[in-house]
Amino acid sequence: MQRQQLQFLHAWLHNKNRKPLIIRGARQVGKSTLVELFARQNQQTLCNVNLERHPELSSIFSGKDPEQIIQQIEFLPKTESIGGDSLLFLDEIQAVPEAIPALRYFYEDMPELPVVSAGSLLEFALRNHTFSMPVGRIQYLHMGPMTFSEFLLAMGEEHLYNFINNYDPGQQIGEIVHQRLLHLLRSYYFIGGMPEAVTVFADSRSYKDVSEIHNSIIETYRDDFPKYAGSRNLNRLLQVFHFAARNVGVKIKYSNVSRQEQSITIKKDIELLAMARVIGKVVYSHCSGLPLQADIEEKVYKLLFLDIGLMNAICGLNWRIISQMDEIKLINQGSIAEQFIGQHLQAILADNLNRELHYWLREGRSSNAEVDFVIGLGGDIIPIEVKSGATGTLKSLHQFMGTKLSPFAIRFNTEPPAVQQIDTVININKQHQTVKYPLISLPLYLVERLDDIVNSYQTKKL
Numbered sequence: 001m002q003r004q005q006l007q008f009l010h011a012w013l014h015n016k017n018r019k020p021l022i023i024r025g026a027r028q029v030g031k032s033t034l035v036e037l038f039a040r041q042n043q044q045t046l047c048n049v050n051l052e053r054h055p056e057l058s059s060i061f062s063g064k065d066p067e068q069i070i071q072q073i074e075f076l077p078k079t080e081s082i083g084g085d086s087l088l089f090l091d092e093i094q095a096v097p098e099a100i101p102a103l104r105y106f107y108e109d110m111p112e113l114p115v116v117s118a119g120s121l122l123e124f125a126l127r128n129h130t131f132s133m134p135v136g137r138i139q140y141l142h143m144g145p146m147t148f149s150e151f152l153l154a155m156g157e158e159h160l161y162n163f164i165n166n167y168d169p170g171q172q173i174g175e176i177v178h179q180r181l182l183h184l185l186r187s188y189y190f191i192g193g194m195p196e197a198v199t200v201f202a203d204s205r206s207y208k209d210v211s212e213i214h215n216s217i218i219e220t221y222r223d224d225f226p227k228y229a230g231s232r233n234l235n236r237l238l239q240v241f242h243f244a245a246r247n248v249g250v251k252i253k254y255s256n257v258s259r260q261e262q263s264i265t266i267k268k269d270i271e272l273l274a275m276a277r278v279i280g281k282v283v284y285s286h287c288s289g290l291p292l293q294a295d296i297e298e299k300v301y302k303l304l305f306l307d308i309g310l311m312n313a314i315c316g317l318n319w320r321i322i323s324q325m326d327e328i329k330l331i332n333q334g335s336i337a338e339q340f341i342g343q344h345l346q347a348i349l350a351d352n353l354n355r356e357l358h359y360w361l362r363e364g365r366s367s368n369a370e371v372d373f374v375i376g377l378g379g380d381i382i383p384i385e386v387k388s389g390a391t392g393t394l395k396s397l398h399q400f401m402g403t404k405l406s407p408f409a410i411r412f413n414t415e416p417p418a419v420q421q422i423d424t425v426i427n428i429n430k431q432h433q434t435v436k437y438p439l440i441s442l443p444l445y446l447v448e449r450l451d452d453i454v455n456s457y458q459t460k461k462l
Helices: 003-013 032-040 055-062 068-075 099-109 122-126 150-154 158-163 173-189 195-204 206-230 234-246 263-275 308-313 319-324 327-332 336-348 395-403 444-460
Strands: 021-024 045-050 084-092 115-119 139-142 279-285 296-305 357-363 369-378 380-386 409-413 418-428 433-445
Touching: 003 032, 003 139, 021 032, 032 045, 032 068, 032 084, 032 115, 032 357, 055 068, 055 099, 055 296, 068 099, 099 115, 099 279, 115 263, 115 409, 122 234, 150 158, 150 173, 150 195, 150 444, 158 444, 173 195, 173 308, 173 319, 173 336, 173 433, 173 444, 195 206, 206 308, 206 369, 234 296, 263 279, 279 336, 296 308, 296 336, 308 336, 336 357, 336 369, 336 380, 336 444, 357 395, 369 395, 369 444, 380 395, 380 444, 395 409, 395 418, 395 433, 433 444
Parallel strands: 021 115, 021 139, 045 084, 084 115, 279 357, 380 409, 409 433
Antiparallel strands: 279 296, 357 369, 369 380, 418 433
C-alpha cells in the first residue's frame, strides 16, 4: 500500500521541524487507510476525527486555541485522551474549513503533537472561504491512485515488483518476465489503481466484482459534487466529469463539452475539477527552454482522468473488450495507454513544485504534429511518445527533435527496452532537414523508472 507515501510519513514524523501535514488527493485514493497503516507501523495512538461527522467543531477550530481544541475533541464519543504517543488525524478536513487555518497554531503552540489532516475535493470547500492558508506552517503530501508497481505488490507479485524497482537501465528483460508484465498491465488497464478496486480483485480475482466497485466509486463522486459545488450547476459539473473521462488526450474545445454554456463557465468547471485532482490538465508548451511552464499557452490543453480503471468504466470498456484487444490496438486505439503514462507521470511529479504536465503541438494547414508529453528532467527537455510500430510512425517526434534542443527522446510501447539512433529527413519551412537523435524505447510497465533511466542516459551509463 503506497510504499513511497509511507516512507514520506516516516521521515515527516521524525523531522525536528515537523509541520502539520495535509494529505491531498481525490476521493477514495486511500488517504485515510494510509494514515491508519502508518499509525500502526509506528505504534502511535491514532485519534481519528472525521470532521464530516462533527461539523459542530467549526466553532471550536475558529477559536484558534490548540489546547481548547484538544479538550473538546477528547469529549467526542469513543475518543481516548491525546498524549505523548498520539497522532491526531483530522479526516475530511474540507467539511470544517475552519480547521485549516487552525493548523498554524498547532505548529506554533503544540509542535510536539503530530497532526495529519486529509481532504477530498478540498478546493470546492475553500472556494467560498476568505481565510488565508497557513503558508509556511503546513506541509503537503499529494496522493493519487496506486501505481502499476504497487498494483503488482497487492496482487502478490513481489518478484515482479522487485524486478521493476531494481531494474538496471540497459538491462535485458527475459521473454517470460516481459509477457507476464504485459499480461498484468492489461489487468491494470481495467482495474486501475483505486485501492478498493485493487483490494477486491486481489481477494476475489473477479472482474465483475471490480466493475461493481468502479460503479460504486463513480456514484460516490456524483453524490459528493452537491456537497461542494456551491453555486456551480451540478448537472453541468457532472457533464464535464464524464466528458473528461471520455476524451482523454484530446485538445479541449469548450463547445464540444457543451454548446449551450459559455466557454468561461465550462473553463471554470474544468479548473475546479483539476484543482481537486479529479482530472488533470496537460498544457501546451512551446518547449523552447526550461522551465516548460514559462513557455505555455494556457488556453491550449488536453485532459487526463483520475484513474484508468474509472475512465474505462465510464467509457463502457468492460474486461471482455479490453481482454480481446491485441497489443497494437491497446496502444493505437483510444486513449488507454496515454492515460496510463500520464497517470504515472503525475505520480512521478506529484511533489515537485513544477508538477504540471505539458505537451507540444504544431498546427498547420495541411498537417499537425503533436508529442504526447514533454517533461523537464535533469536539466533537459524530454519528449515522450506513446506509440507502437516502426520509427516511420514517429513523424511528430521527428519534427520536435528537428526544432527543439532535446538530447534524446523517449517512446513507450509494448516492446522490450532498446536504444536506437534515428537518422531521418523532415520538412521545415518547405526545406529538407536531416534529423539525428537517440530514441530510447521502453515498455510501458517501466514508466515508474523513467527518472533513473533518463539519468543513466544523461550520464552515459546506457
